[in-house]
Amino acid sequence: MTKAKILVVEDEAIVAKDLQYRLKKFGYTVPEIASSGEEAINKAVEISPDLVLMDIRLKGKMDGIEAAQEIYKRLDIPVIYLTAYADDNTLERAKITEPFGYLLKPFKEKELQTNIEITLIKHGLEKQLKSNKKWLDALLKSISDGVIASDLQELVTFMNPVAENLTGWKQEEACGRNSSEVFNIADAVTHNSIESPIIKVLQDGIVFKLPAETILIAKDGVEIPIDDSAAPIKDDKDKITGAVLVFRDITEQKVAIEARKKQIEQEQLVAQLEEINQLKNDFLNLVSHELRSPLSNIKVMIQILQGSTDIEETQHYLEVMDAECDRELELINDLLDLQRLENSSYSTIAPDALLLQQWLPWVIEPFQIRIQEHQQTLQINLPSNLPPLVSDSTNLERILVELLNNACKYTPAGGEIILNLRHVSLETPPQTIIAISNSAEIPATQLPRIFEKFYRLPNADIWNQGGSGLGLPIVQKLVEQLQGNIQVESSNGWTTFTLILNDLLGF
Template identity: 70%
Template sequence: MNNANILVVEDEAIVAKDLRNRLTRFGYTVPAVASSGQEAINKALELSPDLVLMDIKLKGQMDGVEAAQEIHKYLDIPIIYLTAYADDNTLNRAKITDPFGYLLKPFKERELQTNIEIALTKHQLEKQLRNNQKWLSTLLKSINDGVIASDVQEVVNFMNPVAETLTGWQESEAMGRNSSEILNIAHAETHHPIENPIKKVLQDGVVNQLPENTILIGRNGNGIPIDHSAALIRDDKNNIIGAVLIFRDITELKTAIEARKKQVEQAQIVAKLQELNQLKNDFLNLVTHELRSPLSNMKGMIQLLEVSPLSEEFQRYLDIIKAECDREMELINDLLDLQRLENSSYLPLAPDALVLEQWLPLLIEPFQARVQEHQQTLQLNLPANPVTVISDRTSLERILIELLNNACKYTPSGGEIIITVSYNASVIPLETIITVSNTTEISASDLPRMFEKFYRIPDADIWNQGGTGLGLAIVQKLVTQLQGSIKVESGDGRTTFSLIFTDLAPTSTTQQ
């Protein structure tokens, strides 16, 4: 939008001159440059520019944010902040003034020009939108609803046929009467009178919504539920010359809303029951297989052991029994852990200093043989600088072991599993980020359900891959306990779980 007048507010003369030159090259006009907050206000009031480029740190007692607040009191001008400061305090103060841009120095010319063009266009569109909204408001009042108009003394001077029907008053009878005589409005349940909306809008100058369950009591004594809109009527000098009330019978609407509400409630109940029923079926199927099958295997092995000599075969049967017992115990432990996490109000933590460069290699060591057996690779990426976190060792270890177990189960032969540690020093307190990524892809429809109890990816071979379907649900609970967050993303043949958490206090108890 060339030929726009732009006021530059910058206390560094060299920077201000550079800005003026850039803006001139862009085709804009710079009518003035201000170096202080007060000067910026004065120039803005004097020149009414199309846009203000405002430096936040200015010389004097008033900074750019304060100057912008003063300018907005008198002028509708878009402001773009230019600053070398990106701290949260400065940003939050700037946001209060509704800026149209926030550029960090140094910036590129194209970036500056783009922000200016967007700001000018956005401001023009918002201005047009406000005007259109005023027109739309007026047009909407012409629909076939009840309409009553009055002068500033609340004396009725117009009624349409719908208003006659709803109130029971003919226009010829209502003309010249106070609108409060015509509009008998009350609460539907208590029948306590409610102040006349026309009187209210004339007194306060603003439109006030009627309370819920409002009725209009007609001349015949019957009550009709209504909704309304009241507005002032002004002449071309903006003087108030009266008020208009538009109201409508909402009997059918209320009936439809109540019916729809009941339908939604019933649908939600049915969906919840179906979900619970499916969850119950999945749980029973899982328990049946995971508890009965190991017991059957144990009985068969015991019978064979009773007639078998002490030999390698005996040891093999013993190993099978032990494996089945371990699998049984895993399910039971997961159920107990999840129950504890869901039912406990306060969970004690034991914060400990963990040097990730030392701790993580020890944690993943048991998985090396497993990934080699399945022809997978396991890689650990650590930052150059040592990272020490204060966290609950047991909980964090359980989280990472569950994620690694999950990655090992679903990574195909030849695939890779990558653990990456990084940190975000731009926020306070510092955030530690641990990601576990593997070469498998999960559909977008499955991602939102990954942390649901007993949920398994469709078409997965759950008996071959093992597990209880509770691991990720436990992970989510434990992450919350550590005051962190976890998310899962999948695409381009990879799935990544990202853990983000901060240091715990020396002693901590988390309330669920």
């Protein structure tokens, strides 16, 4: 290292000049020469040299050892002693000042240069190390997490202020104690003691994180919910030398989480209340229209019949009244069926082996006349050699009747209704898929609500189609009881309800 400033402290002028000459030859600068301890201190403060070459025996009350001690204390400048004295007493006094070198006069030129170079390099590294340590100390003291470090024996070697506040232990009293004593943790629910994560880290050499519900029991017994992780401290050869534990107080976090949970619960409750309120309104609308209307019609017709003597007219109104009563009973039965399905279990299922090639035409037969009246066409695609389907025939018939009834109601005159059936044996368990399509499209915005109770398409009245909005919810519940799945899609002028059924082999 060249151009370093060196302060020479020597009370022999000739020796001092010789040293100055040699140092300049090595490439160093010697801005000042001091001949006493007091002068050496003043010159060091004034010029702040990189190194001091100090003679021990100096003129005046202060010798070189005392001056070196003061210089190092004030300025952190390394000192090399140059002296003719090597007695035990002098050496003992010199060692206390932690000199970077001790050369006995006379010394060789190369020896002097080597000591100077080593001293400058060593002191530079020490300064860097001290700077890094100060930076690390400042960082650890300023972060909001608690930090505890230990050695290989699990003894505490460091605590930052946050760790002191959380544990109730001061660093000076905690250092040298077992980490488990200072960092006392337990399960928040059972209060059973939990082994210190430092032990786990030192044993396995891996980063370790505590369970979620962990509390720190402070020195005064206060319990604090914490979150933490521990990691090994390793040297440059990847050898574990200790462990560091980083932890934080999560009291506010837990309070915030609980508050958020309550907020979500309240929001869900409000949503449920709004849904219930909507169902109530829908039900009242249903009662006011679907229940009230037939009763009003029946009452009017009764009044007409009371004054009528025409047999044909009487017969007509009796038939209309009978139809209105059927309509009323159908709606009441739907309400009761839906209530039963929402509260029933799978134990109501009575599975049977259905031969679909024979069973489906029987279910579809009542719709043939209705389809002809509406000038519609019905196409049935049944593959040959279908295996029997193990299912509940009553529930499945109700599902198909509701879906076919909707298809007939909403398919315009001249439209088509198609029933496709296929068996998928590659699935586990095998599946039977029934798809009912009709040439009428449902708007995409209405599809998400198609299975809601009391929901009817906005244009149902335009098509002059009545209904309670209970048919498809009943279908969905029946499909769930059959452990199946139902899907609906509508595009390009067609709507398709796809029913996916599994064999009920477990019943």
